[in-house]
Amino acid sequence: MTYRWIDHTAEVELEIEAASERAVLEEALRALAELLGVECDEALGPASTVPHEVSAEATDRPTLLAAWIEELAFLAESEGFVATRLVDLDLHGGDLRAIVGGVLAEPPPLVKAVTYHRLTFEPSGDGYVARVVLDV
Amino acid sequence: MSKPHAVLSPEPVEDELWELPIGTVAGMRVPARVFADAELLAAIEQDRSLEQLANVATLPGIVDAALAMPDIHQGYGFPVGGVAATDAVVGVVSPGGVGYDINCGVRLLALPLSYDELGKRRERLVHELSRRVPVGTGGRGAREGLRGANLGRVLSRGPQALLEDLGIGSEGELAFTESGGCLGGADPDAVSARARERGAGQIGTLGSGNHFMELQRVSEIYEAAAAGAFGLRPGQITVLIHSGSRGLGHQVCTDFVKRMDARLGHHGIELPDRQLSCAPIGSPDGQAYLGAMASAANFAWANRAALAHRVREAVRSVLGGGAAEGTRQVYDVAHNVAKLEEHGGRMVCVHRKGATRAFPPGHPEIPVEYAEVGQPVFIPGSMGTASYVLAGRARSLDRSFGTTCHGAGRRMSRTAVRKTVDGSELRRQLEAQGIVVRALSARGLAEEAPAAYKDVDRVVGIVERAGLAARVVRLRPIGVVKG
Numbered sequence: 001m002t003y004r005w006i007d008h009t010a011e012v013e014l015e016i017e018a019a020s021e022r023a024v025l026e027e028a029l030r031a032l033a034e035l036l037g038v039e040c041d042e043a044l045g046p047a048s049t050v051p052h053e054v055s056a057e058a059t060d061r062p063t064l065l066a067a068w069i070e071e072l073a074f075l076a077e078s079e080g081f082v083a084t085r086l087v088d089l090d091l092h093g094g095d096l097r098a099i100v101g102g103v104l105a106e107p108p109p110l111v112k113a114v115t116y117h118r119l120t121f122e123p124s125g126d127g128y129v130a131r132v133v134l135d136v
Numbered sequence: 137m138s139k140p141h142a143v144l145s146p147e148p149v150e151d152e153l154w155e156l157p158i159g160t161v162a163g164m165r166v167p168a169r170v171f172a173d174a175e176l177l178a179a180i181e182q183d184r185s186l187e188q189l190a191n192v193a194t195l196p197g198i199v200d201a202a203l204a205m206p207d208i209h210q211g212y213g214f215p216v217g218g219v220a221a222t223d224a225v226v227g228v229v230s231p232g233g234v235g236y237d238i239n240c241g242v243r244l245l246a247l248p249l250s251y252d253e254l255g256k257r258r259e260r261l262v263h264e265l266s267r268r269v270p271v272g273t274g275g276r277g278a279r280e281g282l283r284g285a286n287l288g289r290v291l292s293r294g295p296q297a298l299l300e301d302l303g304i305g306s307e308g309e310l311a312f313t314e315s316g317g318c319l320g321g322a323d324p325d326a327v328s329a330r331a332r333e334r335g336a337g338q339i340g341t342l343g344s345g346n347h348f349m350e351l352q353r354v355s356e357i358y359e360a361a362a363a364g365a366f367g368l369r370p371g372q373i374t375v376l377i378h379s380g381s382r383g384l385g386h387q388v389c390t391d392f393v394k395r396m397d398a399r400l401g402h403h404g405i406e407l408p409d410r411q412l413s414c415a416p417i418g419s420p421d422g423q424a425y426l427g428a429m430a431s432a433a434n435f436a437w438a439n440r441a442a443l444a445h446r447v448r449e450a451v452r453s454v455l456g457g458g459a460a461e462g463t464r465q466v467y468d469v470a471h472n473v474a475k476l477e478e479h480g481g482r483m484v485c486v487h488r489k490g491a492t493r494a495f496p497p498g499h500p501e502i503p504v505e506y507a508e509v510g511q512p513v514f515i516p517g518s519m520g521t522a523s524y525v526l527a528g529r530a531r532s533l534d535r536s537f538g539t540t541c542h543g544a545g546r547r548m549s550r551t552a553v554r555k556t557v558d559g560s561e562l563r564r565q566l567e568a569q570g571i572v573v574r575a576l577s578a579r580g581l582a583e584e585a586p587a588a589y590k591d592v593d594r595v596v597g598i599v600e601r602a603g604l605a606a607r608v609v610r611l612r613p614i615g616v617v618k619g
Binding site: 008 | 232333344345390410548
């Protein structure tokens with residue numbers, strides 16, 4: 001895994017290091033699934049459901065990361081669908097269109113919101129780093 | 137990757153008050169001040185909360201100082217326990233200064249019986265409360281809300297809509313609710329379709345995280361006159377409800393942080409933290425937020441009214457109709473809200489994020505029954521310690537825009553507390569102390585363990601010595617329902 005949870009007094013803070021922008025978004029998806037209590041490796045079996053389409057747009061990469069997690073969290077809250085794998089990703093400028101696979105679950109605790117506090121998604125060395133604080 | 141936070145060390149300026157001067161963080165327009173003692177301040181310095189408070193002091197139009205109550209802890213943008221008043225004419229409103237759980241707050245109900253009279257029915261009552269009150273954020277907890285509620289009318293009128301449409305609550309309860317349970321200027325059209333979708337079906341649900349319902353008994357009385365005015369006597373049974381605007385409020389804040397962040401340049405505003413995004417109060421963005429926030433606040437008051445209705449039904453089921461009819465609402469206060477108020481002769485927008493209004497005796501916004509003793513304030517401690525009923529005091533108007541603390545304040549992260557506390561063992565310990573526990577998960581119980589919080593006695597002692605509020609009653613938990 002290339003994501004880790006940083007200690008935060010009241011909320012949860014996620015840090016990601018990855019080789020590409022796609023990998024950052026994929027790691028964010030995996031981290032959210034873990035937070036919602038679903039192991040990604042276990043989710044590839046028969047319990048998987050039909051893929052869902054997710055789209056987001058933003059004027060910059062950090063905002064796009066926040067919008068991506070917001071959409072995944074909303075899917076979990078509204079449909080009980082926890083995305084566990086990124087099937088396809090089309091990333092053009094500030095537009096993101098993705099197909100995600102996952103499982104139906106009753107995922108507590110759900111994310112209340114994705115904050116802009118210390119929000120980062122930028123090149124670093126040969127790859128990218130990202131950070132986001134979630135209100136839980 | 138993540139840098140350790142800079143340690144900021146405020147200097148003492150008055151009793152129980154510490155200050156970070158202008159210049160501590162670039163762009164500060166006013167000082168940042170914290171109500172604390174030396175021991176609490178040392179704990180506060182362990183996370184980023186003081187840096188966040190100093191950032192708040194950069195908001196355009198902020199008046200006097202960015203303030204923090206002794207229960208301050210690290211949040212996002214604003215610290216939890218933060219207070220900021222901005223000039224109503226030239227200042228800004230910041231959705232992050234209210235937070236995602238708009239009008240998260242506390243309602244206290246007093247039952248017409250004592251601990252001894254409740255006797256062995258205590259466990260059955262806690263069980264019945266847990267059975268009737270949906271908890272958690274997903275599944276049953278999200279969708280078993282009150283049936284028949286008209287969302288549009290709730291957004292406009294709050295619990296008054298439930299009373300008129302469904303016969304839930306009473307005029308008396310509205311009178312014993314901050315702002316009568318309805319913020320003026322609500323604009324349901326400013327609430328997005330997604331916010332409505334997230335809130336639909338959630339009226340009358342508790343939620344998760346630190347939201348809870350607690351059965352308590354009055355264990356100590358400090359001010360007999362105020363306790364008498366609040367209808368509280370030694371040994372009396374009370375129910376404390378802690379919940380907010382659920383998914384609807386979360387989405388309103390999300391929508392407006394995003395919208396204002398995108399338009400900061402348009403308004404010529406530079407900020408040290410994007411989560412502080414804001415807009416001039418008089419601008420279309422500012423007015424739209426205030427309208428949507430008021431709608432979410434009204435939703436939250438309706439939510440707590442519906443939860444109180446479910447408590448009464450549980451009381452009726454276990455203790456009978458007389459006990460249900462005799463269950464009285466002491467008051468209902470908001471913890472997360474922005475309100476236009478007059479302070480020092482001018483109108484300001486008071487952002488209270490994890491802080492409670494605490495108006496003193498004689499203030500015109502207090503119910504007439506409490507006019508001589510001050511506004512009730514409820515301070516939940518932790519499920520293993522105690523909660524307090526306070527009353528607002530006059531110095532709060534001079535020192536904190538009529539505000540006091542809202543709880544004990546977290547001191548440990550959820551991750552850290554899970555490493556040291558086992559949820560199942562905690563349940564056994566609490567039950568050994570005579571506290572009946574009903575929780576959705578052992579993990580959630582552990583995250584809210586008493587060890588995760590500061591000493592509520594110390595926090596309350598500071599606001600009392602600072603003259604913001606006075607202790608009236610101490611409440612000891614005897615049953616907990618947790619999301």
